[in-house]
Amino acid sequence: MVAVSQLAASFDLTIADTPQPGRLTLMRGDRIIVLTANEGLVSVAGQLVALPSPPLERDGEWYVPIDFIGSAVALVHDEPVELRRRSGLVLLGAVRVPQIVARYQRSGRQSRLRLMVTPATEYVIEQDANRLVITLDADALDLELRDVRPDPLVSGIQGVDGSPALAIDLRENFGSFAATTEPALGGAVEIVIDLQPRPAEVTRAGPPRTPSPGSGPGPNATPGAVAVAGETGADAGLPVLSELAPRRAIRAIAIDAGHGGDDIGTRGPEGSLEKDVTLAVAQRLRNRIESELGLRVVLTRTGDSTVSLDERAAIANNDRADLFISLHANASVRETATGAEVFYLSLAEYGDEARDAGFTGQLVPTVGGGTRVLDIVPWEMAQLRHADQSARWAETVADELSLRVPMSPRGLQQAPFRVLVGANMPAVVLEMGFISNPDQEAQLTSTTFQSSIVSGLLRSIIRYRDEIASEGTPVAPRDAVPPDATGRSR
Template sequence: MIEAVTRLRRWLPGLLIASATLLVTVAGAQPPSTATAQPAPARRVWTVLTSAGSQPLPISVANGREYISAADLSGLFGLVLREDRAGGLVITMGTRTVVVSLTQGLASVEGRVVSLPAPPIRQGAAWLLPIELIERALAPGSNPRIDVRRRSSLIVMGSLSVPAVTARAEPLPNGTRVTFVIAPAVPQTVVNENGRLLIRLAADALDADLGDIGASPLVASSRVVPPSTVELTLGGPFASYRAAEQREGTELRLTVDILNAPPPAAPGPTAPSTTAPPTTTAPGAVAPAPEMPPLLPESTGVRTIVIDPGHGGTETGARGPSGTLEKNVVLSIARQLRAAIETRLGIRVLLTRGGDETVALDARAAFANNNKADLFISIHANASVRSSVTGAEVFYVTLGEYGTAVRSNAAEPGALLPTLGGGERAVDLILWEMAQAQHLNESARLAQTIEGEMRARVPMSPRAIQQAPFRVLVGANMPAVLVETGFITNPAEEKRLNAPDYQSQLVNALLAAVVRFKASTEGVGGAPTLQQDPR
């Protein structure tokens, strides 16, 4: 800093203003010689992100510092550059003018002097400028915004979502915990695919530092998969994983626990062999073909669940007497339910919204359909003009208003479409209003299971299970229900819905119902007993 101030004192008396503010040397002082590159600098690639996509940006490395060519800088930001005979490189950026000294690590921005780590270097007929010139001289006050992320070698132009992500790993008695800090917080999902845990963030790119994850018996490696997924390659067999999130101001702390697989059972005593002795084949005879194993039936269990926190964004939903908003209560419950299902069952759970954003009704069911969900649970808080009304309710759809032909049309065979090379293929074509028709019986069974588990834990309405033509359920191509967790317009119930203990009871009820429904769907004899969270 002292050196920079000394340089400024030497330069300030020599600042001349012509058509632009120029940096010149003090009269009578001997200017330092212009720096040149000896030998050719090494090459490195940064990435430039814009709303139109990404593009590589070649960077030169000399003396341990990074430089960008004047030509690339001009093309990237639409600049006009010219070399001034007084010893400066004049950069015009719209109505702004920046003058870079060719002999000192200094630049003038509209008369304001900023320091650079080194002067430009000449490479043949071209100039290489320190990369810091972008963030110190060009980015301040720029429109569109310019954001330099040196950690990830990114230059972000415009209003793109590029959260900073840091991660660390620590051992657990029964596995490994990986903690991510995401700033600012963005919606995310965690899924297991072929021995990899994928943390998908709703962002345009990631400014990630995964160096503290390291390697462990359960996490062999980590990397960022563009544009915005963190991939953890698992190093060995594991039993399950669980994910939980917690907001801290504008940050999101995501904790992923990867649990060890149980040790193999000790071998028991070897039973006498009952295998028939090998047979011999006569010379010239054809040996019989080996017996092929039977084909495994296609899995029809519950593998993916979509939880739909109602409302969000500009759609606040119902409001309680004390100002509690439905959209906030149901999002909290949905997040807890997702973590509970992932922890207890280890299956894929997705939210239609991970934060306070507006999602259209049809888009919610479409999200579940596109992700091939096996269950769809929409969570809401009820409202009434009478503040005395209380109790939770469970709904499944009725298709009465869509016409009596809906059920029969839903059972009609699909269309026959021509295939490449001749022939035809039957394809199920399901109208939006008919998607739920073929799942009504299973939706009713799911609703009854949820109602039974909730009744054992929380107060229920006199009409605890009902049918209604909810649009959010009509287009769901899987068993689907809507759960009203209570009447937020009742003062006492509003208070309960805000209480962590009550939310925990709701989550436990829904989790128990999912376990029971999953077990019965998959033909498992008896659902496992769930322990209540000690709260």
């Protein structure tokens, strides 16, 4: 709560004499706010505005919840007034203070800074001796730094005092950078800055580009630059291990559009069908994976057809996918239920069943080709041995989505989904949102929301792939195509 007398002084409000007890009138020009003690609805310039809690009168002083600034004062002010609770800011006047969530990741030899900027704001990146300075076209920054840890390329990242800029302090190993921009949900934009070590220490670092003007929001902003693989080449001297060894390279992604054909899934209040939403997102995701990552995509259905749950896992196994994602839309009797949820297999539910099945159970229907070692695993065991990687893949998906779309309070969960059981690779189910919620139904069928989901998934694939590639010795299956001269996994 904040004292009304303080707000009056800061926001140029006049407190009128109050003839009636339990009532307070504030004025700004001819616009009037009337507060009633213990009444959560406030009259503001002829409109009723709800406060999270009612005003209090105590010893002649009135107190209102801090939200009063954004919801009531803003309506009587000539200049824009914006309250940002999270960052403890009140913006008064036409000031441009974009919110920036900055995250820094290191995978393999490459470091990556990602800035989620709301609203989308133009920027310029300049290299100034041993710093990269990202200056936004703004009056100030509302900056949140997450997961920023020093590494061999970067000694620190911080805001620049007195300037709407962010500085990356570089170490001697730093060689070059490349920046890309991608639109995100809610008028935001994501700037991704990839940092590479010096060319002397790596065979394929790009030429330095200094300065690099930010291209602002736009899907054509060199998407390929983020797709440089951290994957190392196949070593002919390495023994070929059985498929039981964890895979160290991500080459193919299975996308499962939930439901289809006779099985419509859930239906939204406006009549949208889950099976249509899942197929639309699956197709968008396939297009972007193929065009931007150059990975192979396996779809469990390409049209409105009925496919059983075990068949879906079998398709992914047969086509030797390295990751599996099953797309769904949620439904709840609670109309307000909202947000995305990511699931991986609950071991508690399937562990016993799998153990009971022993090795006499149904076989994973993989297809052996050429000299490949056949992978004989009971169906119920297929997913269990990928449990750790599935949890990690699910976490990555939830993390990337949380930057782009609303998440349910339980954004990451374990559940006994049948479709996951037979998948012989790290696998997750994504409930993209609640189609039973009218707002979310509109989102789920919109291009913007679908693109945000796809961007999040794309980024999660890149991140997971790069992490896997940077760990341990890469294992090259015999039928692997060696990387081309550029080192890209295309």
